[in-house]
Amino acid sequence: MxxxxxxxxQVAQRTGLSVHTLRLYEREGLLASEVRRDGSGRRVYxxxxxxxxxxxxxxxxSGMPLSTIGQLAQLVREGSGNEAERLELLRDHRRHIIERxxxxxxxxxxxxxxxxxxxxxxxxxxxxDPWQQQPRPAPEEHxxxxxxxxxxx
Amino acid sequence: MxxxxxxxxQVAQRTGLSVHTLRLYEREGLLASEVRRDGSGRRVYxxxxxxxxxxxxxxxxSGMPLSTIGQLAQLVREGSGNEAERLELLRDHRRHIIERxxxxxxxxxxxxxxxxxxxxxxxxxxxxDPWQQQPRPAPEEHxxxxxxxxxxx
DNA sequence: CTAGGTGCTAGACCGAGGTCTAGGTCAACG
DNA sequence: CGTTGACCTAGACCTCGGTCTAGCACCTAG
Numbered sequence: 245m246x247x248x249x250x251x252x253x254q255v256a257q258r259t260g261l262s263v264h265t266l267r268l269y270e271r272e273g274l275l276a277s278e279v280r281r282d283g284s285g286r287r288v289y290x291x292x293x294x295x296x297x298x299x300x301x302x303x304x305x306s307g308m309p310l311s312t313i314g315q316l317a318q319l320v321r322e323g324s325g326n327e328a329e330r331l332e333l334l335r336d337h338r339r340h341i342i343e344r345x346x347x348x349x350x351x352x353x354x355x356x357x358x359x360x361x362x363x364x365x366x367x368x369x370x371x372x373d374p375w376q377q378q379p380r381p382a383p384e385e386h387x388x389x390x391x392x393x394x395x396x397x
Numbered sequence: 398m399x400x401x402x403x404x405x406x407q408v409a410q411r412t413g414l415s416v417h418t419l420r421l422y423e424r425e426g427l428l429a430s431e432v433r434r435d436g437s438g439r440r441v442y443x444x445x446x447x448x449x450x451x452x453x454x455x456x457x458x459s460g461m462p463l464s465t466i467g468q469l470a471q472l473v474r475e476g477s478g479n480e481a482e483r484l485e486l487l488r489d490h491r492r493h494i495i496e497r498x499x500x501x502x503x504x505x506x507x508x509x510x511x512x513x514x515x516x517x518x519x520x521x522x523x524x525x526d527p528w529q530q531q532p533r534p535a536p537e538e539h540x541x542x543x544x545x546x547x548x549x550x
Numbered sequence: 551c552t553a554g555g556t557g558c559t560a561g562a563c564c565g566a567g568g569t570c571t572a573g574g575t576c577a578a579c580g
Numbered sequence: 581c582g583t584t585g586a587c588c589t590a591g592a593c594c595t596c597g598g599t600c601t602a603g604c605a606c607c608t609a610g
Contacts, residue, residue: 345498
């Protein structure tokens, strides 16, 4: 019971953030609703606050900067009427995510290529180094086995 | 012609890194082969160096820290014989990438949900705020329209 | 009453990764 | 010849996102 009304420590546990970070987030205006305080000034988080914070964690993990979360929080704090702005902000971040996904997949491809070539190299009692320029045979020679997999334009 | 032998400015252009950053990377030992210098001490990058740097950019974009790139560079610099270590390092980063992909998709899902609900809200000449606790009806009330989509445990 | 645990604020500190500046060298151009 | 532009080094500086400390206030248990 009393699932509404968590202390900062409890919130830290269930969000994975440190209490320091929670206070930081609050100072930076990342919270979409003011945190209540109990009689002696201690923070009391509602279940809604915690859900918001869990979302913040996801946003952060996806690379959204604190300032952007702050903007979103402010819009939500201001209440109904600015839904279009929120939507734009979200769509914007969505684009960032798509971009990052692309970069990750790109790097994954690179790595998978390398991994495959090293595996093959190792299991074959490899001779040449699959990721090395040939040891400077001549001053200006490009021996064709460079970092490979990159596709020279 | 003379595609081997680029100045730092040229390399900056084709890697997207700044000349400052290129020098930083070199200082930090991210380069897998020593950069040559011309008669007056200026850097001369080979095509191989550039390809390596392009890979570095991908690694960075996927969240690999400079120190890790430095380790990889050192292994490559040391030449054949440590392929197993390189492989391990790559596999390790691969795991990081997979993890980040998961986080990104997770956040994407969250955002898509929000976007959808806002779109619907807007096109319906929305009444209630789809991302707001009800305006504190009573001290301890949870009205069931919280940040939504998060799935309370 | 005292100790331990948790919380509070304000503000210092930190590491990562760049970015910029000062002061100098060099080569080419008009 | 002087100027311009690209480059050099060493080192200062900056932002971001936390993290930690000092010094104090509570509350509860022994």
